[in-house]
Amino acid sequence: MLAAVNPQASLRRSINQAVRADINQCYTCASCVTECPVNRATNKLQPRKLVWMANLGLLDELLRLPDIWYCLGCNRCSHVCPMSVKPAALIRFLRQEAVRAGVVPAAMHGQLQQLHREFQGARRQVAADLLDQSSARPTPAAVRQTPFQGSDRDAGLPRRAGDYLGYGTNLSSCFACEECSNACPISLDRSVFDPLRIIRMANMGIKEPLLRSPSLWLCIQCQSCTQSCGQAVKGHLVISRLQQLAVEENLVPADFRTQWQARQALLYGRFLKAVDGLLAAPGEAANA
Numbered sequence: 673m674l675a676a677v678n679p680q681a682s683l684r685r686s687i688n689q690a691v692r693a694d695i696n697q698c699y700t701c702a703s704c705v706t707e708c709p710v711n712r713a714t715n716k717l718q719p720r721k722l723v724w725m726a727n728l729g730l731l732d733e734l735l736r737l738p739d740i741w742y743c744l745g746c747n748r749c750s751h752v753c754p755m756s757v758k759p760a761a762l763i764r765f766l767r768q769e770a771v772r773a774g775v776v777p778a779a780m781h782g783q784l785q786q787l788h789r790e791f792q793g794a795r796r797q798v799a800a801d802l803l804d805q806s807s808a809r810p811t812p813a814a815v816r817q818t819p820f821q822g823s824d825r826d827a828g829l830p831r832r833a834g835d836y837l838g839y840g841t842n843l844s845s846c847f848a849c850e851e852c853s854n855a856c857p858i859s860l861d862r863s864v865f866d867p868l869r870i871i872r873m874a875n876m877g878i879k880e881p882l883l884r885s886p887s888l889w890l891c892i893q894c895q896s897c898t899q900s901c902g903q904a905v906k907g908h909l910v911i912s913r914l915q916q917l918a919v920e921e922n923l924v925p926a927d928f929r930t931q932w933q934a935r936q937a938l939l940y941g942r943f944l945k946a947v948d949g950l951l952a953a954p955g956e957a958a959n960a
């Protein structure tokens with residue numbers, strides 16, 4: 673039998689006041705659901721559901737949901753919401769409350785951070801392995817058949833181009849302040865992924881090492897780099913264009929995107945299992 677839902681108007685008001693996430697503006701369009709990278713890979717994190725539970729004032733239930741610990745904190749849900757609802761801010765608040773209420777231990781934040789680091793390291797390794805698979809590498813003949821052969825192919829990327837290969841990115845305005853890297857939810861270990869490094873290499877016109885880098889594929893297109901940039905550099909578009917170029921120029925295997933997406937589902941599934949393990953046995957999972 674389904675349990676009856678008991679809306680708690682006062683809790684809804686206090687959540688709204690504490691978070692200022694405009695949850696009452698949600699009209700359930702599901703943009704956040706379709707754009708959440710975790711949900712895309714696993715179908716297990718629906719920001720809309722959390723927003724609506726908050727709208728019903730179901731605070732106790734929310735604090736006990738594993739879903740709030742699955743989030744990468746990437747803000748993509750907030751960036752795509754047409755009503756300026758901020759599900760990511762709501763999730764941050766719920767995590768703090770879960771610790772405050774003793775639902776999870778205070779060490780949870782640090783342990784989760786460590787899991788996130790390991791997860792991104794694993795993603796990079798898988799991307800590198802996929803790019804390294806010699807059987808999947810483009811043959812020299814296939815490379816020669818690309819429209820970018822000869823001098824075009826060897827020419828490098830256009831240096832300090834504001835209109836970047838057909839995308840208006842304002843790239844040449846970058847002055848290396850690092851705010852994009854600080855805001856990037858994937859850049860937990862700069863040796864694994866660093867948007868500033870990619871932007872600097874692009875500005876220097878370095879082509880093949882950049883287009884062949886596994887790091888390029890770690891970007892989840894959350895736009896946090898773009899939102900944080902005082903120079904209006906659109907980092908997410910730069911990276912998206914570089915990925916496209918890598919495919920167009922046969923610098924990655926032809927089926928790389930398909931394979932990478934399939935591996936994402938596996939990797940994200942493992943990440944969620946590791947989070948479940950952390951919730952089940954807080955002190956132990958981080959050492960597993």
Ligand code: SF4
Pocket residue numbers: 697698699700701702703704705719720723749752753754755756757758759
């Ligand atoms: S994108 Fe915004 S309005 Fe649409 S379901 Fe998500 S929170 Fe609600």
Ligand code: SF4
Pocket residue numbers: 707708709710711717719742743744745746747748749750759760763
């Ligand atoms: S912050 Fe990112 S991972 Fe978290 S719910 Fe929003 S889109 Fe999903």
Ligand code: SF4
Pocket residue numbers: 845846847848849850851852853868871900901902903904905907
């Ligand atoms: S935030 Fe903008 S200006 Fe600063 S390093 Fe990143 S792209 Fe460059």
Ligand code: SF4
Pocket residue numbers: 852855856857858859867890891892893894895896897898907908911
């Ligand atoms: S590089 Fe930019 S778009 Fe890509 S994951 Fe980092 S912040 Fe998001």
